[in-house]
Amino acid sequence: MNYWRQQANNLSQRLIEIRRHLHRYPELGYKEFETARYLAQILRQEGIEVREHVGGTGLVATIRGASSGRTIALRADMDALPIQEKTGMPYASIVSGVSHACGHDAHSAILACTAMLLQRYRRKLAGTVKCIFQPAEECPPLGGAKPMIDAGVLADPPVDAIYALHTAPNLPVGTIGIAYGPMMAASDRAKIKILGEGGHGSAPQQSVDAVLVAAHTVVALQSIVSRNIDPHSAAVLTVGQLQAGYRYNVIADMAVLDCTIRTTDVHSRQLIQDKIEQIVDGVTRAMGARYELRYTLGYPPAINDTVAVDQVIKAAEVVLGEDSVRIQEKTSLSGEDFAYFLEQVPGAFFWMGSRLEGDRKQYPAHHPAFDLNEAMLPLGVAMFCQIVEQELFREPLAGGE
Ligand SMILES: [Zn+2]
Ligand SMILES: [Zn+2]
Known part of the structure; x- marks a missing residue:
């Protein structure tokens, strides 16, 4: 099995714990106060450098490599939706009328654990990784990406490429969806x-x-x-x-x-x-x-960079296997404020298969009964780590078995 996948699997319990905590206590866009505080605390416990209140409730965790090099950013959104949850799960939202019905709890948990893993491997890093925890993705037209960019999140050191993933209820766990060029409208x-x-x-x-x-x-x-x-x-x-x-x-x-x-x-x-x-x-x-x-004007179109898409596809083939990539023939006509980052620096947004299996019915994102398959969590971590390895590691890690 791929090395990062093994490492991420070891973090499975931690991933589920973080994801379920965020799920239980969801917060709406621009109000992710406790979410950001909780994530900042977890990251600091690992000795990671954290900046809070970046463009509102935004959070940036920076991992500096042993030697200098390029800077890669990874982004997760943190906000929930004004939807009353109806999953009936033990970890369901306890906040009336608010729930993580788009999987942003998973994105934040994945990025937090990615930061933890990369921090442990920072001696192998040539360059810097910025983990961006962004507020208010669900709040067009302003959103949460733009205020973070205006607050300088892409500068000092300047970001060379940026990546983000999103849960995909229509794709099975272990696959990704991606498009060259326009990804979202x-x-x-x-x-x-x-x-x-x-x-x-x-x-x-x-x-x-x-x-x-x-x-x-x-x-x-x-x-x-x-x-x-x-x-x-x-x-x-x-x-x-x-x-x-x-x-x-x-x-x-x-x-x-x-x-x-x-x-x-x-x-x-x-x-x-x-x-x-x-x-x-x-x-x-x-x-x-x-x-x-x-x-x-709402969010601009999210346009993936060709080189960055190639990196994602390569990472998926290494981490998830040869047949794991689904090239999206059609652009999704929903919006995504990751587009603001993609206007500034090359990067790629990809779907991470999160479909429930067995007798649990999969509902679409933004449905009151939406839930995700937690088996996707370590795979998301492994994807991010593999992309960073390709971009910034001086020599590849011993590939594992
Ligand atoms: Zn959404
Ligand atoms: Zn979303």
């Missing part, structure tokens, strides 16, 4: 207020019907993805909400459209933003109405 929002002129339902000639203008706007907006976006580039525009009117015989003076926009490249992202404004401006003008548009 940009997630933006457009709120459009259409201002007409109210009136009596029997006298349309004296009014500007906001409902009719809104209807034309909805239809016209749907031409953007179908007619302006390259069919090879994934994009979605959904008008999720449309509100207008007061009564069946009253012409509405106002309508509000609220839309989510998902794109996988910066060109499409800009194009949709521009087109929405043009269409809303054109339709309202043609029909005698006015508009107000508020466009909010």
Whole structure:
């Protein structure tokens, strides 16, 4: 068995203990006070250098090698979701209405144990490893990555490459999912207020019907993805909400459209933003109405670096075996604020198989009954350690048996 896998297996009980502690006491984004304190304490007990309150509740553990070299960052998110847990497990959340339904408890436990292992091997390290525990991944549009970057987490020493993993309920334990290039989508929002002129339902000639203008706007907006976006580039525009009117015989003076926009490249992202404004401006003008548009940029698309993806795939083949890599043909259209890190430095985000087996049903992430297979925890540690070995160890470790 691979050396790191053996080492990580020895930490299995510790991993489960940390994961379950975090699971039992989840905290929402920007409020990971106890989570960060708990992790900081664990890391300091191992003699690891820890910086707290980086960009809010963020935490950075730094492992300095015996000799100088490049700097590699590993990132975990720490926040839970405003969801009432319904797993019925003994380690279920004891905080009402809050739970780790996205597996960030596992990410934090994996990174903490990775830091412990690397600390023990720091004499073999040529360079530095920064373990970044990030708040508020579930809190777009700001998120928790951006405040940490603004607080200088990627500087001093400057980070050369960054990696993150995420539990994958649809992949079996022992496999990973990854994509070259776009991995996750940009997630933006457009709120459009259409201002007409109210009136009596029997006298349309004296009014500007906001409902009719809104209807034309909805239809016209749907031409953007179908007619302006390259069919090879994934994009979605959904008008999720449309509100207008007061009564069946009253012409509405106002309508509000609220839309989510998902794109996988910066060109499409800009194009949709521009087109929405043009269409809303054109339709309202043609029909005698006015508009107000508020466009909010959420997380950018997460674009994996080719060299970093190769590192992840190589690590998976060493740690998990030849058939462990699933190349993702389709970009996930959900958002992920690891994208902010990937805008600054090359790196890769990958899915770590966490599917439950046996008679326990696997629910998707963000479901109240979501849970993960804890057998994935040591594999995550081994993956991170192997990537660091490839990046920073002067000579490979004796490969184990
Ligand atoms: Zn999530
Ligand atoms: Zn997540």
